[in-house]
Amino acid sequence: MNKLLLLVGAGIGYVLGARAGRERYDQIADQATKLxxxxxxxxxxxxxKTKAPEVAQKVGEQAKAKVDEAKAKVTGDSSSSSNGSSSSGSAFGGSGSSSSSGTVQNATGSYDPESGTATVDTTGFGPGGDKLP
Structure with missing residues:
Protein backbone atom coordinates (compact mmCIF):
# COMPACT_ATOMS: atom_id res chain seq x y z
CA MET A 1 0.00 0.00 0.00
CA ASN A 2 2.82 2.42 0.89
CA LYS A 3 4.63 1.67 -2.39
CA LEU A 4 1.45 2.27 -4.37
CA LEU A 5 0.85 5.56 -2.57
CA LEU A 6 4.45 6.60 -3.24
CA LEU A 7 4.14 5.79 -6.96
CA VAL A 8 0.85 7.70 -7.26
CA GLY A 9 2.35 10.70 -5.47
CA ALA A 10 5.44 10.61 -7.69
CA GLY A 11 3.23 10.42 -10.80
CA ILE A 12 1.11 13.40 -9.73
CA GLY A 13 4.23 15.38 -8.85
CA TYR A 14 5.76 14.59 -12.23
CA VAL A 15 2.68 15.68 -14.16
CA LEU A 16 2.27 18.90 -12.20
CA GLY A 17 5.99 19.63 -12.34
CA ALA A 18 6.13 19.02 -16.07
CA ARG A 19 3.27 21.45 -16.67
CA ALA A 20 4.80 24.12 -14.44
CA GLY A 21 8.22 23.45 -15.94
CA ARG A 22 6.97 23.91 -19.49
CA GLU A 23 5.20 27.14 -18.60
CA ARG A 24 8.32 28.51 -16.91
CA TYR A 25 10.46 27.41 -19.85
CA ASP A 26 8.13 29.25 -22.24
CA GLN A 27 8.37 32.39 -20.07
CA ILE A 28 12.17 32.28 -20.06
CA ALA A 29 12.28 31.66 -23.83
CA ASP A 30 9.97 34.62 -24.47
CA GLN A 31 12.10 36.89 -22.30
CA ALA A 32 15.26 35.77 -24.08
CA THR A 33 13.67 36.48 -27.48
CA LYS A 34 12.55 39.94 -26.36
CA LEU A 35 16.03 40.70 -25.06
CA LYS A 49 30.61 42.07 -35.62
CA THR A 50 32.43 45.06 -37.13
CA LYS A 51 35.24 44.96 -34.54
CA ALA A 52 35.73 41.18 -34.67
CA PRO A 53 38.04 41.12 -37.73
CA GLU A 54 40.27 43.83 -36.22
CA VAL A 55 40.50 41.99 -32.91
CA ALA A 56 41.17 38.69 -34.68
CA GLN A 57 44.02 40.27 -36.64
CA LYS A 58 45.55 41.76 -33.49
CA VAL A 59 45.31 38.45 -31.64
CA GLY A 60 46.83 36.65 -34.62
CA GLU A 61 49.76 39.07 -34.75
CA GLN A 62 50.36 38.70 -31.02
CA ALA A 63 50.22 34.91 -31.28
CA LYS A 64 52.71 34.95 -34.17
CA ALA A 65 55.06 37.14 -32.14
CA LYS A 66 54.87 34.71 -29.22
CA VAL A 67 55.55 31.77 -31.53
CA ASP A 68 58.58 33.55 -32.94
CA GLU A 69 59.76 34.25 -29.38
CA ALA A 70 59.34 30.59 -28.44
CA LYS A 71 61.21 29.47 -31.56
CA ALA A 72 64.04 31.83 -30.67
CA LYS A 73 64.23 30.35 -27.18
CA VAL A 74 64.25 26.79 -28.49
CA THR A 75 66.85 27.42 -31.17
CA GLY A 76 68.95 29.69 -28.94
CA ASP A 77 68.73 32.53 -31.48
CA SER A 78 68.96 35.76 -29.51
CA SER A 79 68.42 38.05 -32.52
CA SER A 80 64.66 37.56 -32.57
CA SER A 81 64.21 37.39 -28.81
CA SER A 82 62.32 40.30 -27.32
CA ASN A 83 64.73 40.93 -24.47
CA GLY A 84 67.91 40.31 -26.46
CA SER A 85 69.20 37.62 -24.13
CA SER A 86 69.96 34.05 -24.98
CA SER A 87 70.10 31.04 -22.75
CA SER A 88 72.48 28.15 -22.90
CA GLY A 89 71.60 24.54 -22.29
CA SER A 90 68.28 22.90 -22.92
CA ALA A 91 65.24 25.02 -23.61
CA PHE A 92 63.10 22.18 -22.29
CA GLY A 93 64.47 22.43 -18.78
CA GLY A 94 66.38 19.82 -16.89
CA SER A 95 69.58 18.44 -18.32
CA GLY A 96 70.09 18.22 -22.04
CA SER A 97 72.16 19.44 -24.89
CA SER A 98 71.78 21.87 -27.72
CA SER A 99 73.90 22.42 -30.77
CA SER A 100 74.82 25.53 -32.72
CA SER A 101 72.38 24.45 -35.44
CA GLY A 102 69.54 24.76 -32.92
CA THR A 103 68.97 21.04 -32.43
CA VAL A 104 67.94 20.34 -28.86
CA GLN A 105 67.95 16.98 -27.10
CA ASN A 106 67.16 15.92 -23.56
CA ALA A 107 65.80 12.89 -21.72
CA THR A 108 62.22 13.44 -22.93
CA GLY A 109 62.95 13.88 -26.64
CA SER A 110 64.60 16.08 -29.21
CA TYR A 111 63.77 18.86 -31.69
CA ASP A 112 65.45 19.66 -35.01
CA PRO A 113 64.42 23.14 -36.25
CA GLU A 114 65.88 22.61 -39.73
CA SER A 115 63.63 19.67 -40.53
CA GLY A 116 60.90 20.78 -38.12
CA THR A 117 60.74 17.34 -36.56
CA ALA A 118 60.35 16.56 -32.92
CA THR A 119 60.76 13.18 -31.30
CA VAL A 120 59.22 12.34 -27.98
CA ASP A 121 59.94 9.62 -25.45
CA THR A 122 57.10 7.19 -26.10
CA THR A 123 57.74 4.93 -23.15
CA GLY A 124 55.48 7.11 -21.04
CA PHE A 125 57.95 7.15 -18.18
CA GLY A 126 60.07 10.18 -19.06
CA PRO A 127 63.41 10.79 -17.39
CA GLY A 128 64.18 8.30 -14.66
CA GLY A 129 61.63 5.83 -16.02
CA ASP A 130 63.93 2.93 -15.27
CA LYS A 131 63.44 3.66 -11.57
CA LEU A 132 59.67 3.20 -11.71
CA PRO A 133 58.18 -0.18 -10.74
Missing amino acids: WTDPRVQTKVDEA
Missing part, protein backbone atom coordinates in the same frame (compact mmCIF):
# COMPACT_ATOMS: atom_id res chain seq x y z
CA TRP A 36 17.75 39.50 -28.25
CA THR A 37 15.46 41.53 -30.50
CA ASP A 38 15.88 44.68 -28.41
CA PRO A 39 17.40 47.42 -30.62
CA ARG A 40 20.02 48.30 -27.99
CA VAL A 41 21.25 44.70 -27.91
CA GLN A 42 21.30 44.49 -31.71
CA THR A 43 23.34 47.71 -31.86
CA LYS A 44 25.97 46.13 -29.60
CA VAL A 45 25.90 42.92 -31.65
CA ASP A 46 26.53 44.90 -34.84
CA GLU A 47 29.42 46.76 -33.17
CA ALA A 48 30.95 43.47 -32.09
Whole structure:
Protein backbone atom coordinates (compact mmCIF):
# COMPACT_ATOMS: atom_id res chain seq x y z
CA MET A 1 0.00 0.00 0.00
CA ASN A 2 2.82 2.42 0.89
CA LYS A 3 4.63 1.67 -2.39
CA LEU A 4 1.45 2.27 -4.37
CA LEU A 5 0.85 5.56 -2.57
CA LEU A 6 4.45 6.60 -3.24
CA LEU A 7 4.14 5.79 -6.96
CA VAL A 8 0.85 7.70 -7.26
CA GLY A 9 2.35 10.70 -5.47
CA ALA A 10 5.44 10.61 -7.69
CA GLY A 11 3.23 10.42 -10.80
CA ILE A 12 1.11 13.40 -9.73
CA GLY A 13 4.23 15.38 -8.85
CA TYR A 14 5.76 14.59 -12.23
CA VAL A 15 2.68 15.68 -14.16
CA LEU A 16 2.27 18.90 -12.20
CA GLY A 17 5.99 19.63 -12.34
CA ALA A 18 6.13 19.02 -16.07
CA ARG A 19 3.27 21.45 -16.67
CA ALA A 20 4.80 24.12 -14.44
CA GLY A 21 8.22 23.45 -15.94
CA ARG A 22 6.97 23.91 -19.49
CA GLU A 23 5.20 27.14 -18.60
CA ARG A 24 8.32 28.51 -16.91
CA TYR A 25 10.46 27.41 -19.85
CA ASP A 26 8.13 29.25 -22.24
CA GLN A 27 8.37 32.39 -20.07
CA ILE A 28 12.17 32.28 -20.06
CA ALA A 29 12.28 31.66 -23.83
CA ASP A 30 9.97 34.62 -24.47
CA GLN A 31 12.10 36.89 -22.30
CA ALA A 32 15.26 35.77 -24.08
CA THR A 33 13.67 36.48 -27.48
CA LYS A 34 12.55 39.94 -26.36
CA LEU A 35 16.03 40.70 -25.06
CA TRP A 36 17.75 39.50 -28.25
CA THR A 37 15.46 41.53 -30.50
CA ASP A 38 15.88 44.68 -28.41
CA PRO A 39 17.40 47.42 -30.62
CA ARG A 40 20.02 48.30 -27.99
CA VAL A 41 21.25 44.70 -27.91
CA GLN A 42 21.30 44.49 -31.71
CA THR A 43 23.34 47.71 -31.86
CA LYS A 44 25.97 46.13 -29.60
CA VAL A 45 25.90 42.92 -31.65
CA ASP A 46 26.53 44.90 -34.84
CA GLU A 47 29.42 46.76 -33.17
CA ALA A 48 30.95 43.47 -32.09
CA LYS A 49 30.61 42.07 -35.62
CA THR A 50 32.43 45.06 -37.13
CA LYS A 51 35.24 44.96 -34.54
CA ALA A 52 35.73 41.18 -34.67
CA PRO A 53 38.04 41.12 -37.73
CA GLU A 54 40.27 43.83 -36.22
CA VAL A 55 40.50 41.99 -32.91
CA ALA A 56 41.17 38.69 -34.68
CA GLN A 57 44.02 40.27 -36.64
CA LYS A 58 45.55 41.76 -33.49
CA VAL A 59 45.31 38.45 -31.64
CA GLY A 60 46.83 36.65 -34.62
CA GLU A 61 49.76 39.07 -34.75
CA GLN A 62 50.36 38.70 -31.02
CA ALA A 63 50.22 34.91 -31.28
CA LYS A 64 52.71 34.95 -34.17
CA ALA A 65 55.06 37.14 -32.14
CA LYS A 66 54.87 34.71 -29.22
CA VAL A 67 55.55 31.77 -31.53
CA ASP A 68 58.58 33.55 -32.94
CA GLU A 69 59.76 34.25 -29.38
CA ALA A 70 59.34 30.59 -28.44
CA LYS A 71 61.21 29.47 -31.56
CA ALA A 72 64.04 31.83 -30.67
CA LYS A 73 64.23 30.35 -27.18
CA VAL A 74 64.25 26.79 -28.49
CA THR A 75 66.85 27.42 -31.17
CA GLY A 76 68.95 29.69 -28.94
CA ASP A 77 68.73 32.53 -31.48
CA SER A 78 68.96 35.76 -29.51
CA SER A 79 68.42 38.05 -32.52
CA SER A 80 64.66 37.56 -32.57
CA SER A 81 64.21 37.39 -28.81
CA SER A 82 62.32 40.30 -27.32
CA ASN A 83 64.73 40.93 -24.47
CA GLY A 84 67.91 40.31 -26.46
CA SER A 85 69.20 37.62 -24.13
CA SER A 86 69.96 34.05 -24.98
CA SER A 87 70.10 31.04 -22.75
CA SER A 88 72.48 28.15 -22.90
CA GLY A 89 71.60 24.54 -22.29
CA SER A 90 68.28 22.90 -22.92
CA ALA A 91 65.24 25.02 -23.61
CA PHE A 92 63.10 22.18 -22.29
CA GLY A 93 64.47 22.43 -18.78
CA GLY A 94 66.38 19.82 -16.89
CA SER A 95 69.58 18.44 -18.32
CA GLY A 96 70.09 18.22 -22.04
CA SER A 97 72.16 19.44 -24.89
CA SER A 98 71.78 21.87 -27.72
CA SER A 99 73.90 22.42 -30.77
CA SER A 100 74.82 25.53 -32.72
CA SER A 101 72.38 24.45 -35.44
CA GLY A 102 69.54 24.76 -32.92
CA THR A 103 68.97 21.04 -32.43
CA VAL A 104 67.94 20.34 -28.86
CA GLN A 105 67.95 16.98 -27.10
CA ASN A 106 67.16 15.92 -23.56
CA ALA A 107 65.80 12.89 -21.72
CA THR A 108 62.22 13.44 -22.93
CA GLY A 109 62.95 13.88 -26.64
CA SER A 110 64.60 16.08 -29.21
CA TYR A 111 63.77 18.86 -31.69
CA ASP A 112 65.45 19.66 -35.01
CA PRO A 113 64.42 23.14 -36.25
CA GLU A 114 65.88 22.61 -39.73
CA SER A 115 63.63 19.67 -40.53
CA GLY A 116 60.90 20.78 -38.12
CA THR A 117 60.74 17.34 -36.56
CA ALA A 118 60.35 16.56 -32.92
CA THR A 119 60.76 13.18 -31.30
CA VAL A 120 59.22 12.34 -27.98
CA ASP A 121 59.94 9.62 -25.45
CA THR A 122 57.10 7.19 -26.10
CA THR A 123 57.74 4.93 -23.15
CA GLY A 124 55.48 7.11 -21.04
CA PHE A 125 57.95 7.15 -18.18
CA GLY A 126 60.07 10.18 -19.06
CA PRO A 127 63.41 10.79 -17.39
CA GLY A 128 64.18 8.30 -14.66
CA GLY A 129 61.63 5.83 -16.02
CA ASP A 130 63.93 2.93 -15.27
CA LYS A 131 63.44 3.66 -11.57
CA LEU A 132 59.67 3.20 -11.71
CA PRO A 133 58.18 -0.18 -10.74
